[in-house]
Amino acid sequence: MAFATINSSAPASLPAIENAFAAEPGLKKRVYDAIAHTPQHAPLFEDIARFTSSLLARPADSSVQPVELVSDGPAIKKRKLQNGDAPVNAQAPGDVKADAPLQFYMQDVSFAVPQRKKLTLEITAGNGFLRARNQTSKEVEFGVPLGKIQHVLCLPVPEKNQRQFNFCIIPQYGDGVNPPPEGSPPVEAIVWTVADGPPKAAFSGTGKQLGTGDGETADKIVQQVLNDNLSQTKVVRPDERQFVSAMPEAHRKGEKAYHVKAFRGSKEGYLFLLSTGILFGFKKPLVFFAFENVDSISYTSVLQRTFNLNVVARPTATDETQEFEFSMIDQADFSGIDTYIKKHGLQDASLAEARRAKRYNVNNVKTEDDATNDAEGVEEESELQKAQRELEDEEDEDEEDYDPGSGGDTDGSGSSSDDDDDDDEDEDEEDGDMDDGEEGDRNIVAEELGSEAEDVPAEES
The missing domain is CATH 2.30.29.150 (PH-domain like)
Structure with a gap:
């Protein structure tokens, strides 16, 4: 009962002890336990705590x-x-x-x-x-x-x-x-x-x-x-609505990956495409491209399996730009990265006639005009989409030049002499058609028999 009385009279907390031992909860608990057993030593512990706080504060107050x-x-x-x-x-x-x-x-x-x-x-x-x-x-x-x-x-x-x-x-x-x-x-x-x-x-x-x-x-x-x-x-x-890699996390099966592996020079790292910007980490030095500092983005060295991403950044306090190249990005993530760039209205410099600086204030509410401009920017083609469209246009032109009546036996690589033969055949066909039309108006029997045809009675015919 005596122990319960002493323990119940112990203070819940003392400011000096809280400040001195905040980073050491174990030691702070031992101090309170000691005060609970011997309340008469509480002033001593408070003096020790104040002295400890002064030692911790000394580097901040020292001129050294x-x-x-x-x-x-x-x-x-x-x-x-x-x-x-x-x-x-x-x-x-x-x-x-x-x-x-x-x-x-x-x-x-x-x-x-x-x-x-x-x-x-x-x-x-x-x-x-x-x-x-x-x-x-x-x-x-x-x-x-x-x-x-x-x-x-x-x-x-x-x-x-x-x-x-x-x-x-x-x-x-x-x-x-x-x-x-x-x-x-x-x-x-x-x-x-x-x-x-x-x-x-x-x-x-x-x-x-x-x-x-x-x-x-x-x-x-x-x-x-x-x-x-x-x-x-x-x-x-990371948000799946912003970007998610086409390749799942290799070390944790079934888990989505929100990064793409890339190199900056010889340094290997990871690119994270986020709602406020793009981070390259995690080794020193980290680089974070906030949307308002991105001048343009372009694709280079687009190969069958990899491509490079070039980010031109413009610091807030200057007009000078700096280009960062991230190489060896897997081609499987090209579509997701391209969609992300268009979604946030980032300029695709691989299609632009010149790299134009355009700063985006991501914290402002967009007006209807801004939304229209963003929609127009989304319709801009990527480099691969442009190549695909040009290929389709060439195929359409070939189909327009193709003549179904030219016959199917040729392989499409005929010479000029073949064209001349085709023209002669067309002329012969036209002559034949004309003769057939005129035979209906002439007396064929008269032309063949001549005067003999005149001696034949009409009723014998």
Whole structure:
């Protein structure tokens, strides 16, 4: 009874402890258990928690850049970070507010870009940041403000026996098309992977474990949290109405594939054709072509089994264009890709007289005139359709030149002498027809017998 009394008097939560041990639910639970057994030590634990929070916040308040604090590795890695050749991400760790209260976090998340390691994924409250924290040193390694995220994609990972999803965070100037302003550090996308199933360690900011209910998979939980915290964009997933590959997923029988394999130079990757643009991933650097940045698309090296896709992109802040070539795409997916390009009004440069820049605002509501223009654009022919039409036109011309009365014994390759013989035969036939017509008007007997015919009595005839 005494233990029950002490336990019932324990506080439900203490702000200092919540902030200090938000990323360590196990340790936080042990602290609360200790306070429940010895409530007189609660002030001591709160002081320890405040001191811990101050240690976590120290990198953000220090004038020394986090590069000097994080890396214990070789000097070459420090030089890369200092020169900007290998950027951590859009924001330095000190800019993502390491002391901000958490709204969501998930432990043991496998990140692929910009670093390949397991980290704790965190989303903070208030101004809002998405960041990754080292699970050993407890330091924030990279992150981005939620307000600077332009696109979020959740895509199935191709060619895996077990179904997985890649979340791709495309921040401003991190799409591989729009360069950052001059003097600004390079920006990279963020990519992490979650399995298709309940998360192992996902928690709300208050420490409540998520994913315990039916149907609460890791990808759906992360998607819901991101949608709740993003106002300028939402999570985009592949849609069969946009594009689906003609070839099913080879490693998971019966499952549809939403990607096509392609090469950019010698680098192999996957193209995803989505409702907001085209992504090439998942290796560094990722490239995302938003519709408003696509200047034109053309097909080149169209062979029996493969073809190349050329995307000319135009950054928002300049008129200069850059061409990206993706090669060795399977011919089986040509029809689906061509339909996708026409559906979104993307210019097919292989048919255009000149590459004309046309920017599409995908967020505006289309007017009736816009819908008419889109309908006219859909009727434009693809390269293969044009070749097929020209072939049919040639066949129609041959049929018009063909004369059924010219006989069926010739092979169609006769010489001019044959034509002359045909003309002579036609003249003979015309002469014969004329003679038959005139015989009806002449006395044939008189012409044959001459004067003898005059001596024959009429009645004997």
